[in-house]
Amino acid sequence: MLTLTNIGKRFKKKHGAVDAVHGLTMSVEKGEFISITGPSGSGKSTLLLMLGGMTTPTSGTVKWNDCSLYDMTPTERAAWRETTVGFIFQAFNLIPYLNVRENVGLALNLTGNHPADAEKRIDAILEKVGLTDRQDHLPNELSIGQQQRVALARALVKAPTLILADEPTGNLDRDTAAEVLTILKELNRDGKTVILITHDPSIAQMAKRTIRIVEGRIKQVNS
Amino acid sequence: MSLIKLVLRELFQRSNQLFTSLLAITLGIAVIVGIKNITVYSEKAVSGELDALGANILILPKSASVQNYYSADFQEENIPENYIKALVGSDIKGIDNLSPKLSIPVDIGGYKATLTGILPKNEFKSKAVWQSTLGVFSRPEGCGVQACIPGVTDSVKALARKRVINDLSPNSVLAGADIAGMLKVQEGDSLTVLGSRFLVEAVLPMSGTVDDSRLFAHLHTVQRLTGKDSLLNAIEIVGCCSAISGGLIQKINRLLPDAKVVTIRQIVQTQLNTTLLMKKLSLIMLIIIILVGGAGIANYMFANVHERRREIGILMAMGAIPSFIVRMFLLKGVIIGVAGGVIGYVAGTIMAVVLGPQLAGVPVKPMLSLAFYGISLSIIISLLASIIPAYKATRVDPSIIMQED
Numbered sequence: 001m002l003t004l005t006n007i008g009k010r011f012k013k014k015h016g017a018v019d020a021v022h023g024l025t026m027s028v029e030k031g032e033f034i035s036i037t038g039p040s041g042s043g044k045s046t047l048l049l050m051l052g053g054m055t056t057p058t059s060g061t062v063k064w065n066d067c068s069l070y071d072m073t074p075t076e077r078a079a080w081r082e083t084t085v086g087f088i089f090q091a092f093n094l095i096p097y098l099n100v101r102e103n104v105g106l107a108l109n110l111t112g113n114h115p116a117d118a119e120k121r122i123d124a125i126l127e128k129v130g131l132t133d134r135q136d137h138l139p140n141e142l143s144i145g146q147q148q149r150v151a152l153a154r155a156l157v158k159a160p161t162l163i164l165a166d167e168p169t170g171n172l173d174r175d176t177a178a179e180v181l182t183i184l185k186e187l188n189r190d191g192k193t194v195i196l197i198t199h200d201p202s203i204a205q206m207a208k209r210t211i212r213i214v215e216g217r218i219k220q221v222n223s
Numbered sequence: 224m225s226l227i228k229l230v231l232r233e234l235f236q237r238s239n240q241l242f243t244s245l246l247a248i249t250l251g252i253a254v255i256v257g258i259k260n261i262t263v264y265s266e267k268a269v270s271g272e273l274d275a276l277g278a279n280i281l282i283l284p285k286s287a288s289v290q291n292y293y294s295a296d297f298q299e300e301n302i303p304e305n306y307i308k309a310l311v312g313s314d315i316k317g318i319d320n321l322s323p324k325l326s327i328p329v330d331i332g333g334y335k336a337t338l339t340g341i342l343p344k345n346e347f348k349s350k351a352v353w354q355s356t357l358g359v360f361s362r363p364e365g366c367g368v369q370a371c372i373p374g375v376t377d378s379v380k381a382l383a384r385k386r387v388i389n390d391l392s393p394n395s396v397l398a399g400a401d402i403a404g405m406l407k408v409q410e411g412d413s414l415t416v417l418g419s420r421f422l423v424e425a426v427l428p429m430s431g432t433v434d435d436s437r438l439f440a441h442l443h444t445v446q447r448l449t450g451k452d453s454l455l456n457a458i459e460i461v462g463c464c465s466a467i468s469g470g471l472i473q474k475i476n477r478l479l480p481d482a483k484v485v486t487i488r489q490i491v492q493t494q495l496n497t498t499l500l501m502k503k504l505s506l507i508m509l510i511i512i513i514l515v516g517g518a519g520i521a522n523y524m525f526a527n528v529h530e531r532r533r534e535i536g537i538l539m540a541m542g543a544i545p546s547f548i549v550r551m552f553l554l555k556g557v558i559i560g561v562a563g564g565v566i567g568y569v570a571g572t573i574m575a576v577v578l579g580p581q582l583a584g585v586p587v588k589p590m591l592s593l594a595f596y597g598i599s600l601s602i603i604i605s606l607l608a609s610i611i612p613a614y615k616a617t618r619v620d621p622s623i624i625m626q627e628d
Contacts, residue, residue, distance in 0.1 A: 045625040054540060054621040075544045082542020093537040093624055097236035102224055109224050110543045154541070166625050 001193065002028040002051065002162070007060030008216075009046050020046040021216040023060070028195065030161075033188040035196045035207035043216040044197045045166060051195060052085050052164050053077045082110060086155030090167035092147045094139040094154075101126070101135040104153045125153045129183070145176030152183060163187060165196045169203065181206060226547070230554050233531075240523060245563050247519030248601055251512030252567025253574060256597045258508060260575035260590055261583050262501040268585040280460035280472065282306060283483045301325075301454040302482055310458070315474045317466020322459045325445050329416055329438070336402050337437045338416055340445025343391040391441045395424040401435040403427075414438070417448045462486070512600075517608040520559060524552060524612035528619070535616050536624035545617040552616055556609030557602055564598030571597065 009021040020043040028034060038044050049055040050062055053069045062069045064084070069077060094103050101122060108118045115121065126132045129149040139147055148168065155163065165184065169177035181203065188194045196207060204210045212220040234241050284300030307323055325340040391397070396416070398408060403426040408414060412423045416438065429435055446452050462471050475484045528535070535548055572589045579587030 045622060049621055049625070052540065075546070078539065078542050078544040081540065085540075085542075087537075087540040087624070089537075089624055091533075091624070093533055095534055095537070097232045098224070098229075106224060106229075106538075107541045110538065110541055110547060158542075 001030040001065060003061075003063040004051070005061045005063070007050060007057040007062060009043070009050065009055065010058040019216055021050070021057070024213075024216070024218060025060075026211065026218065028193060030193055031188070031191050032209065033185075033194045033196070033207045035198055035204040035210045036213060037198060037201070037204050037210060038213035038219075042213045044213055046216075047213065048164050048166055048195065048197055052087060052162075053081050082107075082158065084160055084162055086158060086160035086163045088151055088155045088163065088165040088168045090170040092139075092151040092171075094147060094150055096139055099136050099138055100131055100142070100150050103139070103150055104157050107154050107158050121157055121159075125157045128156075129153045145172055145179070148172055148176065148180060152180060156187070161192060163192055163194045165194065167197055167199065169198070169200070177203075226550060226554060230551060230558060234555065234558060237527075240527070241559070244520055244523035244559060245566070248512075248516035248559070248563035248605060249567045249570065251508075251516040252564055252597045252601050253570035255505065255508050255512055255600070256568050256571025256593050257574040257578070258501065258505050259593055259596070260572060261579045261585075261587055262505065263590060264575075264579060264585045264587040265501070265583040268583075280462045280475070280484065280486045282458040282460065282475065282479060283456075283485065285481055285483050287483050301451060301456060302458070304453040304455050306455070306458060306479055306482065309478060310460075310475070313478050315471070315478065317463040317471045319461040319463055323442060323455045324457045324459065325442060325449070325451060325454065326437075326456050327445065327449050331406060331414060331416060331438075334402070334405055337433075338396075338445060339437050339439050340442035341391075341439050342442050343397075343439075391424065391439075392422075393441060393444045393447075394419070394421055395440070396421040397439040398423050398426050399435040399437045399439075400427060400429040402438060416440075419448065509600075513604055516563070516601075517604045520556065520605050520608035521612060524556065524609050525615070527555075528552065528612045528616045531616075532619045532623045535619045536621050539619075539621060540624055548616045549613045552613035553606060553609050556605045556613070560602035560605030561598060563605065564601030565594075567601060568594045568597040 004024060004026050006023045006025050007021060008019060008023055011018045011020055024043075024047065036044050036047065046055060050057050053062075053072075056070050064080065069080070072080065095106065098106065104125060105118065105122050108115055108121070123132070126135055129152055131146060131149055131153065134142060134146060139150065142150065148171070152168070163184070168184070169180055172180065184194055184196065185206065194207075196203070198204050208223065210220075210222040211218055212222075282302065284302050286300050304323060307321055310318065310321060323342060326337050329336050329338045396414060398406070398414075403409070403423070406414065408423050408426075410423055410425055414421045414423060421438075421440065427434065427439075442455075446454065460475075472484050472486055538548065538551075539545075572593070575587045576589060579585060
């Protein structure tokens with residue numbers, strides 16, 4: 001489903017170039033739950049961005065089924081992201097001036113192809129994450145856990161097939177983190193492909209496959 | 224949620240920044256609208272005053288010397304009367320009235336005077352003083368302001384007088400105030416001029432010009448008495464001030480290449496200089512507005528893009544295409560432009576209406592056409608200032624969304 005072949009990413013800095021990812025090759029099957037671990041600066045986030053069609057690799061190819069993501073035009077890649085990928089971030093990244101319902105619904109409106117059942121989908125996902133009664137609240141009126149559930153709802157309202165989560169529990173307390181992970185597991189059971197970046201070994205163990213990255217290279221794979 | 228709703232929400236979320244970015248463009252538009260508004264009314268006032276002065280262009284023989292504008296029609300040389308036909312038949316615009324004249328020196332009971340042949344109706348139309356005092360003619364058309372004749376109504380007497388003077392008979396003259404005083408004649412008295420007897424139809428009001436020392440008879444009578452059929456000394460023209468500024472003199476010169484065309488140069492030049500000065504001032508202001516207002520908005524937009532990098536990143540992660548991001552910032556630019564234009568127009572108009580009478584000494588009224596001008600200018604400046612920041616927004620490093628707050 002998702003195939004990475006010899007991909008690398010080099011950033012140009014003031015004092016020379018830095019290779020964040022070196023010749024990395026891996027594949028992800030449909031419905032897999034993969035965790036990616038590694039120390040800070042190991043290239044995990046860069047890898048996730050390249051998987052999500054957000055950052056063009058310096059070398060190598062990323063293929064979604066048989067389509068090379070980075071041979072697509074930016075518009076085609078954006079359309080692919082809109083229909084296929086759901087991002088979840090450690091920092092939530094909610095739009096501060098939109099209420100909960102608008103934040104979630106925004107994901108359905110970006111290309112102007114507003115689905116006919118958009119309102120029903122928003123209602124359903126808000127109910128799933130338990131925020132129906134807070135839908136008119138602004139993000140700063142919510143607890144940290146609630147904010148992450150909004151971010152989760154926003155990523156899932158489009159019913160994506162690939163979920164890319166970057167430390168989604170990093171800012172959460174134990175109970176809220178457990179809730180988020182439960183939702184991710186449920187999504188995986190429903191056939192979604194989940195790629196999760198985490199520092200926490202206990203969370204990494206939840207995945208069917210764990211990949212450890214150090215200095216931009218795969219050091220270890222546990223299945 | 225529509226794009227415009229998204230942009231408006233964000234604008235009001237950061238209303239403090241919006242206020243400061245709006246301030247520069249609003250003040251700029253207000254100043255430019257204010258100057259333009261005052262300039263237009265100032266030009267109208269000067270134009271009206273110049274038109275009200277009466278004849279402001281003279282057509283004379285080519286060899287005529289013009290030492291004194293007001294007696295310049297008193298020439299030895301002649302011009303053909305068919306110049307009138309040429310002018311009337313031409314497509315030259317901005318000629319309000321034509322008054323042909325033939326003046327000759329006469330001796331009346333030992334007094335040296337000037338007998339001037341006129342077409343009475345045309346002559347009255349060119350003389351504001353005669354109109355207002357006699358109350359028999361107003362200027363019914365053309366560019367000049369209508370002569371204001373308070374208290375004068377078309378009474379039976381006025382109508383009769385109007386008809387008589389309009390059709391000044393071959394044996395009638397009008398006497399200037401000075402000559403009437405010297406000859407001690409009044410309305411209804413008789414005078415002998417060039418061997419012919421004339422009835423003094425009216426004594427003209429004091430005008431303070433050479434007209435006060437002249438006798439006026441019908442043009443055709445003077446032509447007959449002097450044997451100068453179809454000849455004139457001069458043609459006085461009431462030219463619209465705006466048309467003079469727009470090259471009326473040159474157009475008449477081209478039409479009548481064998482004549483000399485002169486105008487009240489000083490007054491027209493003053494008008495032209497004032498217009499030019501205000502236009503230059505407007506242009507300087509326009510450049511300042513574009514630089515200051517545009518720089519203010521561009522600065523705000525750059526700061527806004529920087530501040531919203533994370534937001535832009537998340538929108539792109541959700542599937543927003545680059546053109547969506549560009550449209551988001553350009554739409555914001557348009558909204559700021561519209562707001563700056565509308566507020567600037569209102570403020571500039573209030574400024575012009577309040578300060579116009581004090582600064583330019585003319586009453587100023589709001590001009591709706593300046594709303595279109597001000598708003599369009601504001602939108603263009605704002606849009607131009609938003610293009611580079613909008614493009615920059617599409618180049619935001621997506622890794623920002625992976626970073627913690």
